[in-house]
Amino acid sequence: MRERPALIDRALAGELAGIHPASFAWALTCCGFDRQEAEDVLQTAYLKMLDGRARFDGRSSLKTWLFAVVRRTAVDLRRRRWVASLGLERLFAAFAPASSDEPAMESDERARVRAALARLSRRQREVLDLVFYHDFTVEEAARIMNVSVGAARVHYQRGKARLRGELR
Amino acid sequence: MNGADDDRVRRALEAAHRGETPPPFGTLLERRPRRRARLLAPLAFAGALVATLLLWPHAPPPPPPPLELSSLRLPSRGPLDFLLQMPGEAMLAETPRFDAKGDWP
Structure with a gap:
């Protein structure tokens, strides 16, 4: 270290x-x-x-x-x-052993969303998290992800559509 | 894609993060990294396994028993061996004996 x-x-x-x-x-x-x-x-x-x-x-x-x-x-x-x-x-x-020290309902919903996010590509997951959870713009997200703004927009649109399908 | 969809995605991401409280900033900086040890554990295990296999004290195999000369002799009988048998072989194999009367036995 x-x-x-x-x-x-x-x-x-x-x-x-x-x-x-x-x-x-x-x-x-x-x-x-x-x-x-x-x-x-x-x-x-x-x-x-x-x-x-x-x-x-x-x-x-x-x-x-x-x-x-x-x-x-x-x-x-x-x-x-x-x-x-x-x-x-x-x-x-x-x-x-899996830890289960949370209320079951909350854990179920969280697990369902996390499973849906896990089925997205890494970049789709990242851009959605940055934009929707951390309130970055797509341009800022592109800088963080080290991709072009155009590529970030594609990941953003496809990620949204795919997550919507996964959560249906 | 409309605003309702965006809200849905936003709610989903909030649900994904719900209940995750971060460790205190100072504690995180001061703690020992745990994962690195966990990463090394499988490597150490695999290394120890390989080292054990390579350095396992192999006893040399015992030397083969010395061959008996008699064991090399194979009993065999060829189809023309009878040509080598001489007539009256039994009589020639021993010294002639005479009984007391001088007759052949």
């Missing part, structure tokens, strides 16, 4: 703390609603920013930049996990 910097940018840390709930929700989306993975991704992203491995250039809002770093970190983690686990982790997860 990398050495934690002794002196962190306190102003930046304060700003990150201010948008922490939204960042966590976005990390959850990037990690397929895997809470543990989302926590790891978000922690890694924060540390990247605070120790200067990811630098804010001021060309977008802090939130847009943070979301882009979180997304890139999640993609990297997923790639590393694929190489490292070679399917063994899924085997272990299959035997892990």
Whole structure:
């Protein structure tokens, strides 16, 4: 593990703390609603920013930049996990007990929507989450997702149509 | 696609995120990353398995027992072996004996 910097940018840390709930929700989306993975991704992203491995250039809002770093970190983690686990982790997860400490009705509805979202492509899921849950514009979503605005619009339209079909 | 559809998508995404409370910011920064250990576990397991298989103390196989010369002799009887049998072979194989009266036995 990398050495934690002794002196962190306190102003930046304060700003990150201010948008922490939204960042966590976005990390959850990037990690397929895997809470543990989302926590790891978000922690890694924060540390990247605070120790200067990811630098804010001021060309977008802090939130847009943070979301882009979180997304890139999640993609990297997923790639590393694929190489490292070679399917063994899924085997272990299959035997892990499922947690069920939530009201059944809420859990059912949430599970249904998450299952529907899981059937969308990753980019469709991302653009819908950014636009409808985090209130970004499609242009901002495109910047976060590192795709052209045209491509983001296509993912947005197709994702909406497909989610509507999945939830029918 | 109209506004009603957009509202439906918005409600669906809110439902997907409902009930997920983020861990405290400070706690998240200070905690040890858990996933990395979980990622390494299958790798470590596979590595240990391979190392065990490679380094397993294989005993050398026991040497084959020495061959007895007699075991190499194969009993065989050819179809023309009778040509090699001489008449009166039994008589020639032993020393002639004479009884007390001087007659052939």
